[in-house]
Amino acid sequence: MKASIIALLQDALDRLPADLLAAEARAAIDIQVERTRDRGHGDFASNLAMMLARPARRKPRELAEALVAALPASELVARVEIAGPGFINFFLAPRAFAAEINTILEVGERYGRNPSGAGRKLQIEFVSANPTGPLHVGHGRGAAVGDSLARVLEANGWDVTREFYYNDAGAQINNLALSVQARCKGIGPEDEGWPQDGYRGEYIKDVAKAFMNRETVIADDQSYTGTGDADDLEAIRHFAVAYLRREQDLDLKAFGVSFDVFFLESSLYTDGKVEETVRQLIANGHTYEKDGALWLKTTDFGDDKDRVMRKADGGYTYFVPDVAYHLDKWRRGFERVINEQGADHHSTVTRVRAGLQALDAGIPKGWPDYVLHQMVTVMRGGEEVKLSKRAGSYVTLRDLIDEVGRDATRWFLAARKPDSQLVFDIDLARSQSNDNPVYYVQYAHARVCSLLRQAGEKGYAYDQAEAFAHLHTLDDPHALALLRELSRYPEVVEAAADTLEPHLIAQYLRELANAFHTWYHVQPVLVEQSGPRNARLALSLATGQVLRNGLDLLGVSAPERM
RNA sequence: GCGCCCGUAGCUCAAUUGGAUAGAGCACCGGCCUUCUAAGCCGGGGGUUGCAGGUUCGAUCCCUGCCGGGCGCGCCA
Numbered sequence: 001m002k003a004s005i006i007a008l009l010q011d012a013l014d015r016l017p018a019d020l021l022a023a024e025a026r027a028a029i030d031i032q033v034e035r036t037r038d039r040g041h042g043d044f045a046s047n048l049a050m051m052l053a054r055p056a057r058r059k060p061r062e063l064a065e066a067l068v069a070a071l072p073a074s075e076l077v078a079r080v081e082i083a084g085p086g087f088i089n090f091f092l093a094p095r096a097f098a099a100e101i102n103t104i105l106e107v108g109e110r111y112g113r114n115p116s117g118a119g120r121k122l123q124i125e126f127v128s129a130n131p132t133g134p135l136h137v138g139h140g141r142g143a144a145v146g147d148s149l150a151r152v153l154e155a156n157g158w159d160v161t162r163e164f165y166y167n168d169a170g171a172q173i174n175n176l177a178l179s180v181q182a183r184c185k186g187i188g189p190e191d192e193g194w195p196q197d198g199y200r201g202e203y204i205k206d207v208a209k210a211f212m213n214r215e216t217v218i219a220d221d222q223s224y225t226g227t228g229d230a231d232d233l234e235a236i237r238h239f240a241v242a243y244l245r246r247e248q249d250l251d252l253k254a255f256g257v258s259f260d261v262f263f264l265e266s267s268l269y270t271d272g273k274v275e276e277t278v279r280q281l282i283a284n285g286h287t288y289e290k291d292g293a294l295w296l297k298t299t300d301f302g303d304d305k306d307r308v309m310r311k312a313d314g315g316y317t318y319f320v321p322d323v324a325y326h327l328d329k330w331r332r333g334f335e336r337v338i339n340e341q342g343a344d345h346h347s348t349v350t351r352v353r354a355g356l357q358a359l360d361a362g363i364p365k366g367w368p369d370y371v372l373h374q375m376v377t378v379m380r381g382g383e384e385v386k387l388s389k390r391a392g393s394y395v396t397l398r399d400l401i402d403e404v405g406r407d408a409t410r411w412f413l414a415a416r417k418p419d420s421q422l423v424f425d426i427d428l429a430r431s432q433s434n435d436n437p438v439y440y441v442q443y444a445h446a447r448v449c450s451l452l453r454q455a456g457e458k459g460y461a462y463d464q465a466e467a468f469a470h471l472h473t474l475d476d477p478h479a480l481a482l483l484r485e486l487s488r489y490p491e492v493v494e495a496a497a498d499t500l501e502p503h504l505i506a507q508y509l510r511e512l513a514n515a516f517h518t519w520y521h522v523q524p525v526l527v528e529q530s531g532p533r534n535a536r537l538a539l540s541l542a543t544g545q546v547l548r549n550g551l552d553l554l555g556v557s558a559p560e561r562m
Numbered sequence: 563g564c565g566c567c568c569g570u571a572g573c574u575c576a577a578u579u580g581g582a583u584a585g586a587g588c589a590c591c592g593g594c595c596u597u598c599u600a601a602g603c604c605g606g607g608g609g610u611u612g613c614a615g616g617u618u619c620g621a622u623c624c625c626u627g628c629c630g631g632g633c634g635c636g637c638c639a
Contacts, residue, residue, distance in 0.1 A: 035578060037585085047581065050619070060619070084582050085619055130639080172639065293637055304565065304635085311637040318639045344633055346566055374567065375632065416575065420568055421632060428574080428588080436601080437587070443601050454598050488578085495578065507576060510586075521594095521603040562601065 001100065001487050004076055005033045005044045005090055012070040013048070020066055025055035035488060042081065042089035043484065049086040060086025097483035098471035104486065104542040105464070112493045112549050117157030121333050124150050126340035127252070127259075128165040131244035132176045133201055133391055135251045137376045137413075138342050140397040141422065144413035144555070145373055146340040147257045148502035151553045153338075156497040161334070162258070165325065167265040168241050175199065176244075177237035183208035184230035201392045203247070211239045219245035221262035251397050255406060256555045268321045268328070277324040277359065278309060278316075286358040301354035322348060323355030330356070330363050337368035338500065340418075346372050371500050373418035380426040404429040407556045411438040414554050415506035437510055441547065442559055444513035448544035449560040451525050455537060460526055462541070467534035474535050478519040482539065485515040489546050493553070502554065509550045516543045 009031050016026070033046045049064035056063060064082040071080060076096040081089045104111045126146025129139050147162070154160045167173060179198035187193050189200040198204075210217065211226035217239070224242035227235040245262075252258065268274050278294075281287050286297050292312035299306050309320050329337050341348075349370050356363045378385040378395045388396045400409045408429040415437070416422050428436060455462060474483065492508040495501075525536040548558040 034581080036582085037578085038582070041582070045581085047620095050581090053619075087582070167639070170639075291637080295637095308637045313637075315637085317637065322639095342633090343567065345639090347634055348639095349566090372567080420575085423574065425574070431601095439601050440587085443599080447599065447602085450599060458598090491578075499579075503576090504578085507586090510576095514586085517602055518604090520598085524598065526598050562599080 001076075001096070002033055002035075002044065002491055004074070005046070006031050008071055008074055008077070009033065009046055009048055009067070009088075011072045012067045015070040016066055020058065020063070021052060021056045025052070028055075035491070036089065041083060041087065042091040044090040044092070046088045046090075047086075049082075049088060053086070064088050094475055094480060094483075095472065097480060097487055098474055100483060100487040101471060101474075101538050101542045102468060104545050105538065108545060109549060109552075111545060112489045113155045113157070114490060114494060115157040116494070116497075117153065117159070119157060119159050120335045121161070122153055122158040122336040122338070123161045123163055123329060123332075123334040124153070124338045124340060125163045125165055125329075126150075127248075127257075128341070129248060130167045130172055131241045131248065132172055132199060133244065134203060134388075135248055135397040136388075136391065136394045137378055137397060137400060137424065138373075140255070140400060140409065141373050141376050141413045141418075142340055142342065143252060143255055143257045143397070144410045145371065145418055145502060148410075148414045148505070148554050149338065149340065149371065149500060151555065152493065152496045152502050152505065155493050155553060158336070161260045163261040163263055164259045165263045165265065166245075169266040169269075173237060173241060176240050177233055179204050180207050180211065180240045181230060181233055181236050184212055184236065203244075203391065207240050207243045210243060211236060217242045217246045219243075220249045220259070221245065251401070254401050255397065255410065263325070265321055265325070268324045273324040273328060274316060274321050277327060277355075278320060280359055280361075281309070281355070284358060284360050296355065296358060298351060298354040298358070301350075301357045303350050303354050307351060319348065319351050319355065322352050323359070326352055326356055326368060327359060327361060327363075329368070330361065338371060339368055340371045340373070343372040343374045346370075369500065371418055374421040376413070376422045376424055378424045378426060385426070400424070400426075407442070408436065408438045410555050411506060415503050417501060417503050437506075438556065439562070441509045441513045441551065442557070443562055444516045445544055445547045445551070445558045446560060446562040447516070447520060448540045448547070451537065451540050455526055458526060460530075460533060460537075462537045463530070463534050464538065466530060467538035470531035470535040471538065473532045474539055476523060478515075478522050479536075479539060482512075482515040482519045482543065485512050486542055486546050489550065492550075496553075505550050505553050509547065509554075512543070512546060512550070516540075516547075 013026060013029065013031070029048070029051060031046065031048055033044050036042055036045045049067055050060045052063050053060045061082060064086045067088060068080050068082060076092055078091045078093040081091070083089050124146055126142050127139050129135055150160050150162050175195065175197060176199055178195040182194055182198060183204050189198065212228050212230070214226045214228045216225040217223060219242050222242050222245065224238045226239045229235060281296060286300060287309065288295050288297065293308045294310035295306045296309050297306050307319060308317050310316055326337070356367065357365065385395055388394055388399050404426060412424055412429050452462065489508065492504055496504045523536065525533065525540060527533050551558045
């Protein structure tokens with residue numbers, strides 16, 4: 001719909017008299033059209049005349065008049081006005097919006113999708129928690145934002161791969177294995193012989209018990225059977241990793257999130273990719289030795305200090321496999337890669353990009369993209385919640401899902417801009433009342449479904465042909481407001497992808513639900529007259545469809561009754 | 563001290579990425595259920611967008627400097 005307005009303005013621009021504007025200036029202009037905030041300004045507005053003012057050395061209003069005069073006729077547009085400093089305001093004909101109903105009902109669940117990604121390969125890596133414990137709220141935010149983003153990008157035509165990267169070897173995992181081993185031997189955190197910095201959570205006991213019982217655990221990407229031999233640290237390690245990965249998978253499934261690829265950090269070593277990366281960096285002359293360590297001159301690529309790659313003890317620092325990993329992503333052919341991470345890891349951004357530039361592998365400078373979410377605090381009864389029964393030291397994702405449900409948890413974690421810190425109010429998320437935006441939106445959907453049920457029961461079966469013949473009867477201000485809201489959805493889906501901000505979807509859904517509730521309240525749908533009745537049912541159906549499509553992008557269900 | 567993010571109504575958050583008179587919900591006050599779900603609708607009060615400058619037709623948004631909060635500054639990951 002917006003595209004049609006842009007096309008009209010482009011025509012007008014092309015027809016503008018040559019003495020008004022030079023051809024180069026004309027070609028350089030990127031026509032901007034926006035939805036108006038204020039109904040008095042029409043439905044769409046363009047600042048084109050103001051943008052031309054400088055190159056044309058004319059007053060904006062004078063240019064606006066010339067543009068409007070050159071505008072081709074269109075049945076979409078009822079009238080055009082020039083306002084304020086030189087805005088061109090378009091008032092659309094009601095039929096332009098009514099026609100959107102046909103489109104929505106015709107394309108159904110594909111409404112709002114666009115092909116701009118053109119099937120190009122995009123990878124989004126998120127959660128990427130190490131298998132040392134249950135997922136916590138922060139991972140939950142990553143899962144909610146990452147998965148919604150993946151869905152939004154798919155809706156914009158990208159071929160999306162969801163990837164989970166984790167460390168299955170190294171110091172942390174060794175510490176995990178030692179902790180489980182201690183538990184296998186009946187040693188607790190307060191006892192003699194408990195490993196230094198061991199994992200103290202209760203769940204370690206569960207892992208130990210399962211290992212001693214020779215259970216078989218099956219995670220999405222691996223499985224392992226406990227040997228029951230408390231002296232076999234290697235077996236314990238494999239088992240613990242598989243066990244905790246399975247726990248995470250269960251959490252993620254309960255959250256409605258799944259991954260296409262699980263990538264093990266250890267594979268970068270066994271496949272020689274770490275060594276290859278180091279060799280290449282040395283060959284490119286970006287390294288030097290100092291104090292027995294090998295350094296990368298990341299300062300050549302915007303970092304504030306150089307970074308150690310190989311420690312004096314011969315081991316690599318974490319960022320070397322990180323760079324190797326991203327080189328691997330690049331080689332797998334992902335034109336775009338988005339890393340969704342907690343902001344506490346923001347310092348890796350510069351480092352990884354610097355490492356990739358130093359490889360001189362033809363990787364673009366700003367690649368990959370990062371979406372960093374800020375910290376989450378959980379509140380209950382006006383106080384910050386810090387403890388979990390399961391993990392002991394933090395609130396787990398499972399705690400939240402159990403307590404407030406999947407839909408509310410996903411909504412709350414994805415509905416805010418990742419950039420800002422998030423306060424998760426358990427009392428609000430739990431409340432099944434008008435306090436809760438999730439239910440507000442879902443309720444709108446349930447109402448649509450209820451209308452359809454009632455229609456069936458009253459013998460008012462929906463007749464689409466008759467509905468389409470009477471769309472012109474949807475002419476009251478509230479119906480038109482709802483139609484306008486519906487037609488905006490594709491633009492929101494596009495904006496969410498452009499800005500990598502899935503919270504825009506949630507924001508929009510609230511507004512759409514509001515428009516529907518308002519219209520529903522003033523306009524009875526199941527009236528006797530079949531023409532208007534069917535038209536209103538069509539509008540309800542279209543609303544239900546868009547609510548479903550939008551909720552699906554957030555991974556939130558659209559219940560048929562509440 | 564340096565770097566990144568944030569600062570908008572009493573609280574939690576928006577603001578179509580530089581647009582016109584900064585919007586929602588909660589909380590507070592008032593109205594609407596014999597009619598399709600009141601988990602709803604309508605109305606009211608509530609703001610110097612942290613502060614001070616700058617850029618321009620126009621700034622919550624961009625730039626500079628302060629103030630406040632979070633995170634990070636390891637041969638940990």
